[in-house]
Amino acid sequence: MIEKDLVIIGGGSAGMASALEAHNQGIKSILILEKNPYLGGILNQCIHNGFGLHEFNEELTGPEFMTRFSDLIEKNKIEYRLLSNVLSISEDKVVTYSNSYEGLVEIKAKAIILATGCYERSPGAIQIPGTRPSGVYTAGQAQLYLNCYGYLVGKRVFILGSGDIGLIMARRMTLEGAKVLGVAELMPYSAGLNRNIVQCLKDFDIPLYLSHTVKEVKGKEQLSKVVIAKVDEKFNFIPGTEIEFDADTLLLSVGLIPNCDLISKLDISFSKTRGANVTQDMETDVPGIFSAGNVLHVHDLVDYVVSEAKEAGRGAAKYLNGKLTHKGHVYSLKPGYGIGYVVPQRIFIEDAGEQIILKFRVTRPFKDINIFIKENDNLIKKIFKPAIIPSEMEIVKLDKSLFKSLDNTIDVYVEEKK
């Protein structure tokens, strides 16, 4: 059996960034496995700009951003295989993949980084009453067709869900001559970034219907009408609030789910994000198996995917160099009031570097709040936020010296001003 120090599954931004970081840390036997015929992952279809402000201090489009990384992969001669679909990973880190030029291959890896991205919630996953006509797509599917093949899926479009991909597609399809009739969002606030509400909807006078969702779709073979209605706090339809649109297309932008299929059968625990629970080094419950990027928790910014992937790359290098001891004081992180999740879920304080990075999201929009990070009575950090929304992930970098090993849990919670 072929052996590798580090096998990385997925050649998107997370996969490439973690490979480069591990390489920089001196790991030379690396293999990236990617099922598509190209590196770059989802960024291939994200032709809009807005990427790389943190990483490169310039505003790049998705393809430009990923090329910075794929060029470095080539330059550093990091090995990768395209069109290679990973079929399974075993607890003892045997990776099985297949492609048309090698057939079925098994590789024994000393460490693995899972960087398989996420998938979109599909029409089947959310139940819309009415007929099952054609003309219903996920926003990402429509993006792929339009941006990679030049095929516009419809002319009169309604969008369900105010996630960023949906907003970006509202603008993109408008530019290509489609009429976008509106965007409905179940929650009373948008799931997308503010900047996308402005530049994708307001710029083109596309209405956003908050606290609304699709009540019914009509049409025999082809979608012909979309009916939306307002919902109350319990998400029940309010009678008489229906609005009907003559639409031939319904795009769904209703959430992304980490693509954890490959590790779902391993002895690994999962968090609320539907990604694996990890340590400060992005290591899952199985020593030597790491996870980063959208497969760990869904990110809205590729820059954050990249920095997380670098942590995983460094973590894997530490593991391979015998520097992850899993000894000493260990904390578990507990999301408290107002906090949806915290990554990482565990911190081995002795293994951690000088800085410990926490990432979290709030459960709903808040104004004028303090966020507390505490172990027992030791206040590690208090952060004041004039305004905070779930779609913007918070990142806090904490000095290791702030941690006093007083307790086994660290609480992260919101306190509202009276």
Place this chain on the structure above:
Amino acid sequence: MKELICITCPRGCHLKVDDNMNVTGNFCPRGAKYAVNELTHPVRTLTSTIKTNSELNPRCPVKSKEPLPKELIFKAMDEINKVVVKLPINIGDIVIKNVCGSGVDIVATKKIDK
């Protein structure tokens, strides 16, 4: 007093601009520049795709090298949709010079060989 959301970066700061064009609420200097621009002559970077002569990669992504005046966005789209580029093409290659007389070029954002 006008209120705006800065779209320069994903942070999306809430900006306030008074009658003398003094900007507050911006986390960084780019926000002030954005607010003044937005109230005098709003501009947007345009991204789209352009036809290629390839079957494997029928579309090449492009962008306006600099932001375009907002009112030219749809006219620029018309120009972009008229062009077919011949491969190979590299990042930064100009596909339309001085689009709609704006002084801004449309450039490729992906390297495609075949």
